[in-house]
Amino acid sequence: QVQLVESGGGLVQAGGSLRLSCAASGRTFSSYAMGWFRQAPGKEREFVAAISWDGVNTYCADSVKGRFTISRDNAKNTVYLQMNSLKPEDTAVYYCAVDQLKYRTVVHDPSLFASWGQGTQVTVSS
Numbered sequence: 001q002v003q004l005v006e007s008g009g010g011l012v013q014a015g016g017s018l019r020l021s022c023a024a025s026g027r028t029f030s031s032y033a034m035g036w037f038r039q040a041p042g043k044e045r046e047f048v049a050a051i052s053w054d055g056v057n058t059y060c061a062d063s064v065k066g067r068f069t070i071s072r073d074n075a076k077n078t079v080y081l082q083m084n085s086l087k088p089e090d091t092a093v094y095y096c097a098v099d100q101l102k103y104r105t106v107v108h109d110p111s112l113f114a115s116w117g118q119g120t121q122v123t124v125s126s
Helices: none
Strands: 003-007 010-013 018-025 032-039 046-051 058-060 068-073 078-083 092-102 113-116 120-125
Touching (some): 003 092, 018 032, 032 078, 046 068, 058 068
Parallel strands (some): 010 120
Antiparallel strands (some): 032 046, 068 078
């Protein structure tokens, strides 16, 4: 079983930037695709971005495309989410998750992810 710990959330003004990190332990991190999701109050969890096991392929939701970038450092067992040009509607708890299966490219269906972090709060003020 893998353990995931997110960090980097906080309060930022609209137009600002944040970089989220997700540190993984307990499994061969470099063999698994990773994803970021978010959940705003009163809303369902939604897909944000995903990255393949080798970092070659990435995919972002339309709502964040051009503003958010997902990356990973397999040597550090860490996946990142660089968030630029933040908007108030980006306010949510952000979660990282690890794919159930090895060596897949990008996945965005939350049911395909095996483990989740505890989440980190991102609040964007207008």
